[in-house]
Amino acid sequence: MKGFVLAIVFVAVLFLGNAFLTGGLVPGFSVSPYFLQVVSLAGINIILAVSLNLINGFTGQFSIGHAGFMAIGAYVSAYVTAAFGDRIRGAVGMLPPAFQNSVLLLIALGIAAACAAVAGFLVGVPSLRLRGDYLAIVTLGFGEIIRVFILNIDAVGGARGFSGIPRLANFAWIYLFAGATILVVSRIVRSSFGRTLVAIREDEIAAEAMGVNTTRAKVISFVVSSAMAGVAGGLFAHYLMYVHTNSFTFIKSFEIIIMIVIGGLGSITGSVLGAVLYIVLTEGLRQFAQYRMVLFSLLLIVIMIVRPQGILGHRELRSFFARRRRVEPVPPPVAG
Amino acid sequence: MRVAVEDDQSKPEEAATAVTKLINQNHVVAMLGEVSSSRSLAAAPICQANNVPMISPSSTNPRVTQVGDYIFRVCFTDPFQAEVGARIAWEILKVKKVAILSDVRNDYSVGLQTFFRQHFKGFGGEIVAEQSYSEGDSDFRAQLTQIKSANPEAIYVPGYYTEVATIARQARELGISVPLIGGDGWDSPRLWEIGGEALNGCYFSNHYSVDDPSPAVQKFVSDYKKRYNQTPDALAALGYDAARILSDAMKRAGTTRGDKVRDALLGTKDFQGVTGTITINKERNAVKPAVVLKIENGKFNYMTTVKPTGT
Structure with missing residues (x-):
């Protein structure tokens, strides 16, 4: 009951906050749309980073295909709103328009998450039986296959990109899903299933010897992570109003890996920090024009030299506040 | 006139962010860009929503200018x-x-x-x-x-x-x-x-040829060489024309207000650009000639200029 009330309060604060920031609440006050856009894109990065951390940080599997699942989510949800938008709005015609759009967005994101989850299942089942670097190679290949596949579908624009997507997502929706992602992942990690995942990360053979169905656990965590990437893709499409396959190259997958590595693998707080830091750095360095990406790379190198385990390492935010009660930290991932 | 430049790393989502920044932080009155059609398609809805005229120098895909009535181009389609x-x-x-x-x-x-x-x-x-x-x-x-x-x-x-x-x-x-x-x-x-x-x-x-004998082209080529010590390519010529058409429209409008500049841009007729005589039609596309080049021993020789028919 307490959680339910908290959730309602959280949603109310988000949507009021959104109205406040865009100038709908206090006349004459609004923040710059540029600032709001950067903050919103940071929210999408948070969903991507936290969900990838479930695979790379907690389960210890190295996936480089997150952008592929994001692409599925982006294109599927965009197709749903473009092709069936009016019919879905019509079906809930008795609601006020703002609520019609919310229903449409939720349906689109739901289908996006389902499709990304199915794709994650199809990729995960054969490749997660393997150990070592094979998953990295399979997911890298898969991400590129998805991209090229979409590039050849004319119904979603092919090489032209998918334009004319309605702007259904906003700051509040993005942070609602970012909050949900953080909640779900932290619940999973603290559950007995989460301990199973950490056991697999630490020593797969030992985990198997203890009776853990390692493939099943890995596939579940992979599918959950893929579905979340699909939601992030759907929000991305409905926020930017245009998607192109160039946004989902393997470089995007690496960007998400960079976020979780600088934040600290195996730390949810770290992933959030990494995701925010990534966008703050790339936008903050804009004033250096053509040296922007050079400085950005240098900063990444410095962070990795100073803090090889990432900024937070394996620690979580709450471990900084817990003085008396010893919070058992999740053990750090073993390199290699 | 002052120019604010942002880099988009050739990524559509970065183009959207860069354009949002230029409009809201730098308060630009018009946008010149993007080069490629896919990035222009990402930037165009934002310019359209903010009533900022956007002129793409080189996005040839027909769909770019169909985004809205603030989106123009100076290249042919x-x-x-x-x-x-x-x-x-x-x-x-x-x-x-x-x-x-x-x-x-x-x-x-x-x-x-x-x-x-x-x-x-x-x-x-x-x-x-x-x-x-x-x-x-x-x-x-x-x-x-x-x-x-x-x-x-x-x-x-x-x-x-x-x-x-x-x-x-x-x-x-x-x-x-x-x-x-x-x-x-x-x-x-x-x-x-x-x-x-x-x-x-x-x-x-x-779009144009450095060997085109017309005086406008020859003056541009020699000025460009003096300044940058390079032969200008087609993108340089198109960018130059985009900026000049914009400043011409602003002069005629007598203001930098988005809707007035847009109307002035629509009125662009027989503008003498480096890449030919440019008229903006009601679909906001440039009606202009193309040059035909023949390749002979490493040189792109100017053959002829093909003018658009009709429209």
């Missing part, structure tokens, strides 16, 4: 360029049987292919073979063998210079001696570096 290609074949080379080899993964290429077919058939010509390849391919012998067996008198290759140069080499190796015809994707000094001799006698359409 793919349908017109394909018509020029068809006229090179029909009027300059005087051939009746043409084969097409296009890049199936590239919308630019597929667009040119579609419109070329339409125009060339309209003239009374015949398309004897249509083959395709994918960006990044390096072996085109299978497609070229098919084309050879159809005995075309010319081959239309609406791709980018990297693949085109290799296609030309392999075509000559297979004994295909007919000329190749292409579009502005060919425009690069690298074309000759890779293709060499194999490209002799081939034609392509482009």
Whole structure:
């Protein structure tokens, strides 16, 4: 009951906050749309980073295909709103328009998450039986296959990109899903299933010897992570109003890996920090024009030299506040 | 006039962020860009929503200016360029049987292919073979063998210079001696570096030529060389024209207010640009001529200027 009330309060604060920031609440006050856009894109990065951390940080599997699942989510949800938008709005015609759009967005994101989850299942089942670097190679290949596949579908624009997507997502929706992602992942990690995942990360053979169905656990965590990437893709499409396959190259997958590595693998707080830091750095360095990406790379190198385990390492935010009660930290991932 | 520049790393989502920043932080009154059609499509809805006129110097895809009434371009569109290609074949080379080899993964290429077919058939010509390849391919012998067996008198290759140069080499190796015809994707000094001799006698359409004898072009080329010590390419010329058309519109509007500048841009008529006489039509596209270049021993020689028909 307490959680339910908290959730309602959280949603109310988000949507009021959104109205406040865009100038709908206090006349004459609004923040710059540029600032709001950067903050919103940071929210999408948070969903991507936290969900990838479930695979790379907690389960210890190295996936480089997150952008592929994001692409599925982006294109599927965009197709749903473009092709069936009016019919879905019509079906809930008795609601006020703002609520019609919310229903449409939720349906689109739901289908996006389902499709990304199915794709994650199809990729995960054969490749997660393997150990070592094979998953990295399979997911890298898969991400590129998805991209090229979409590039050849004319119904979603092919090489032209998918334009004319309605702007259904906003700051509040993005942070609602970012909050949900953080909640779900932290619940999973603290559950007995989460301990199973950490056991697999630490020593797969030992985990198997203890009776853990390692493939099943890995596939579940992979599918959950893929579905979340699909939601992030759907929000991305409905926020930017245009998607192109160039946004989902393997470089995007690496960007998400960079976020979780600088934040600290195996730390949810770290992933959030990494995701925010990534966008703050790339936008903050804009004033250096053509040296922007050079400085950005240098900063990444410095962070990795100073803090090889990432900024937070394996620690979580709450471990900084817990003085008396010893919070058992999740053990750090073993390199290699 | 002051210019604010932002980099978008050639990513559509970065283009959207950069444009949002320029409009809201730098308070720009108009936008010049983006170069490619996909990034222009990402930036255009934002300019449209903020009533900021946007002029793309070189996005040739028809859909860019269809985003809204604040989006303009100063380059010609793919349908017109394909018509020029068809006229090179029909009027300059005087051939009746043409084969097409296009890049199936590239919308630019597929667009040119579609419109070329339409125009060339309209003239009374015949398309004897249509083959395709994918960006990044390096072996085109299978497609070229098919084309050879159809005995075309010319081959239309609406791709980018990297693949085109290799296609030309392999075509000559297979004994295909007919000329190749292409579009502005060919425009690069690298074309000759890779293709060499194999490209002799081939034609392509482009936005402008440094050898164009018109005084406007010659003055621009010599000024540009003085300032940057480089020969200006088509993108430089188009960017220059975009900026000049914008400043001309602002002068005529007497204000930098978005809607007034937009109306003035719509009134652009017979503007003497480096890339030809430009008129903006009611679809906000540039109606302007294209130049035809013939490749001879590493030089892109100016042949003629093709003016748009109708409109």
